Amino acid sequence: MITAYKILGKNAFEGFFGSLAQGREVYAPAQKSGKIVWAPMHSAADVDWRLDNTDMSPKEFFFPQSECLMRFKNAEGEGGRVMVPVAPLATQRVLLNIRPCDAKAFRLLDRIFVQDDMTNDPYWRDKREKTILIGQGCVNPCPECFCTSVGCGPFHEDGLDILLTDLGDRLLVKPISGKGLAMVKDLPEAAPGDIDLAGKIMAASEAAVKTYPGFEPKKLAGRTVLDIYDLPLWSSLYETCLNCGTCTFVCPTCHCFDIQDEVRGEAGRRVRNWDSCMQKLFTEHASGHNPRGEKRDRVRQRFMHKFTYIPMRRDGELGCVGCGRCVRFCPTNIDVREVVRRMGEDVEAKSK
Numbered sequence: 001m002i003t004a005y006k007i008l009g010k011n012a013f014e015g016f017f018g019s020l021a022q023g024r025e026v027y028a029p030a031q032k033s034g035k036i037v038w039a040p041m042h043s044a045a046d047v048d049w050r051l052d053n054t055d056m057s058p059k060e061f062f063f064p065q066s067e068c069l070m071r072f073k074n075a076e077g078e079g080g081r082v083m084v085p086v087a088p089l090a091t092q093r094v095l096l097n098i099r100p101c102d103a104k105a106f107r108l109l110d111r112i113f114v115q116d117d118m119t120n121d122p123y124w125r126d127k128r129e130k131t132i133l134i135g136q137g138c139v140n141p142c143p144e145c146f147c148t149s150v151g152c153g154p155f156h157e158d159g160l161d162i163l164l165t166d167l168g169d170r171l172l173v174k175p176i177s178g179k180g181l182a183m184v185k186d187l188p189e190a191a192p193g194d195i196d197l198a199g200k201i202m203a204a205s206e207a208a209v210k211t212y213p214g215f216e217p218k219k220l221a222g223r224t225v226l227d228i229y230d231l232p233l234w235s236s237l238y239e240t241c242l243n244c245g246t247c248t249f250v251c252p253t254c255h256c257f258d259i260q261d262e263v264r265g266e267a268g269r270r271v272r273n274w275d276s277c278m279q280k281l282f283t284e285h286a287s288g289h290n291p292r293g294e295k296r297d298r299v300r301q302r303f304m305h306k307f308t309y310i311p312m313r314r315d316g317e318l319g320c321v322g323c324g325r326c327v328r329f330c331p332t333n334i335d336v337r338e339v340v341r342r343m344g345e346d347v348e349a350k351s352k
Helices: 010-021 100-113 122-129 178-184 192-208 225-229 234-240 246-250 295-313 325-329 336-351
Strands: 006-009 024-032 035-040 066-073 082-085 092-098 131-136 162-166 170-175 257-264 267-274
Touching: 006 010, 010 024, 010 092, 010 170, 092 100, 100 122, 100 131, 122 131, 131 178, 162 178, 162 192, 170 178, 170 192, 225 295, 225 336, 234 295, 246 325, 295 336, 325 336
Parallel strands: 024 092, 092 131, 131 162
Antiparallel strands: 006 170, 024 035, 066 082, 066 267, 162 170, 257 267
16 A cells, blocks of 8 residues: 655646656646636646636546547448547546546446456546546535545545645645556655644545435445335426436536447548437437336436446445536536435335
C-alpha cells in the first residue's frame, strides 16, 4: 500500500505542471459561460483551484457522446466491404482535479465495459489505460451531494492515481497507484502538521455532506427483483417525469448506448452514440414490441438498474456515487434520494 504523503507549494506548481504536460494533454475544470466544464489546460496559470465539481461528468473522456468505432466501404467487388478500425488514442492524458465521486464511477464502469474475454471493450479500455486521474478532495460539497450515503465520500480514493488536498498555499499530495507514485516521487515529504491539517479538512468536508432522512439503500439489499418491481410508488412517480433523459446524460455511471451505421455513397462509419433508458425507442424491438413501452416502465428501470440490478451483478455495489447531478439538473425536481426512501418504505410494508 502506498502511504507516503508529499507536499507541493502552489508557487512551485508550474514546474510540476510542466512534468504532467510532458507528452500528455492536461484537462481540468474551468468556468465558461456560467458553467463549470472540462477544458484543456495549457499552463499552470489556467488551473482554477476554487471551482466546484463540473456540471457534466468527465465520462465523455472514455465514453464519448458520439464515437466512431470503425469505417467501411460498401462498394461491390474488389475494394468493397472493407472494415477499417479507428486508431487508438494517440496521446496520454491527465484529468486534473477530478472529484472522487467521478473517479469511483469509472471503477464501476470498468467492471461493466471490461468484464471478461467476451466483454472487453477496446475503446473504453484504451482511453482508461492512457489517462491519469489526479483527484482533488471536495471541501465544499454541494447541497445535492450524498456521496457518503452510497459508499463514496469527498476524499474517497477508489479509482484515483493521486489525491490532492488544498491546504491554501500548498497541496498535500497522496499517491495512490504506482503511476501516481512515479509522478510525485521527487516531491518533498509532507510534514506531520500538513497531514494533520488535511485530516481536519477531510473530516469537516465529510461532516458537511448532508444526509437525506430515510435515504437507506441498504433496505433494498437482498430483495428480489419481484419484491421491488411492483411497488406502489411506481404508479405515481412516473407522472412527474418528462422522460427527457437529463438525469442519465449528466450521470457519471449511466452508460446506455446505440450503434448506428452512417453511410454516404460507398463509404460509411459505425458510430456509438449515447442513449438513455428514458427514451421509448431505446428498447423498441424490430418486431414493434417494446418491453418498456410505458413511461412508468422506463422510470422504474432507471432506479431499479442503479439500486437493484447493478448491486445484484456487482457484489452489492450500487450504481450510484452520490454526485447529486441528477438532483440538481432534473427539470421537474425528481430527487433520487426521495425515490430510494420511498422504495425502502414500500418494500418493508410489502414484506409485513
